[in-house]
Amino acid sequence: MKVLVTGGGGFLGRHIVDLLLKRGDMVRILGRSPQPDLVARGVRVVQGDVSDFAAVEAAAKDSDAVFHVAAKAGVWGAQADYFNANVFGTRNVIEACRRHSVRYLVHTSTPSVVFNGHSFQCADESLPYGTQFLCHYAATKAQAEREALAAHQPKRLDICALRPHLIWGVGDPHLLPRVIHQAKQRRLRIVGAGTNRVDITHVANAAAAHLAALDALKRGVAGGKAYFLSQGEPVSLWPWINSLLAQLDLPKVTRTISARTAYHLGSLLEIYWRITRRAGEPPMTRFVAVELSKDHWFNIAAAQRDLGYTPSVSTENGLADYVAHLRAQEKQAP
DSSP states (O other): OEEEEETTTSHHHHHHHHHHHHTTOEEEEEESSOOHHHHHTTOEEEEOOTTOHHHHHHHHTTOSEEEEOOOOOSSOSOHHHHIIIIIIHHHHHHHHHHHTTOOEEEEEOOGGGGOOSSOEEEEOTTSOOOSOOSSHHHHHHHHHHHHHHHTOBTTTBEEEEEEEOSEESTTOSSHHHHHHHHHHTTOOOEETTSOOEEOOEEHHHHHHHHHHHHHHHHTTOSTTOEEEESOSSOEEHHHHHHHHHHHTTOOOOOOEEOHHHHHHHHHHHHHHHHHHTOSSOOSOOHHHHHHHHSOEEEOOHHHHHHHOOOOOSOHHHHHHHHHHHHHHHHHHOO
């Protein structure tokens, strides 16, 4: 097959590209940087942004399937930036697929689309979309997923959406490196009681699920549906973080802040950042306070049933690989 991966030079996107190349597909990516190593492996790189329809259309031409992975993530920034990347970008991908008769589209979404400020415990896809998102990322990704699934046309443009929760693994540019950096600076605090459980998703499992979703669409399954993805068993967030830190010989997180205090602090910091137009993001936001203090784990039975999804990389093995990789990097450092 001829397959386009938007955001194919990113963390998840590269893993998807690797799997596609291994099974012999012709791969093209759309991204903002040249990616010479992927070019050397036979990947065609179209440089551009998903908010630029001309670039998206050029990338989608002659494709049989598209993985729309590109997005603006994070919890802070201008609403227009998130809208352009996540909503307008998704609209561009859908329209390009229609114009070039692309048959299948797998849209990378997030569990944040159902965010409502409450805990989730073994929640499934019957959850409604959220209404009080507390950050532009969640709001725009919810709108993008809605529009993507609404564009599903059986046997013309089959579309499904995947919601991997907290993707991590070797090469992770954001999640775990940020935790480690904050720990080294002694800035981490346990938010709330410290007993909350959350889903995490190893990047290899998330990538494999994307190919499984494409195969399911080809079988006439999964069209018009969204699926939660994870390791299949939640971790106790703070003990899991402390386990990682202990393996890296870093001090464990012991200091605490109540969920209520963290939420109010996040609100004040958001106001201050907006008024002063400070660069970067606040050290705490309301969204982050909720995410760090409440349960967020989901039922993946639908993905197992329809996609045949089974996490192949365990949390334990994934963490061991991640720690070994960091140790190797430390030895190589000058």
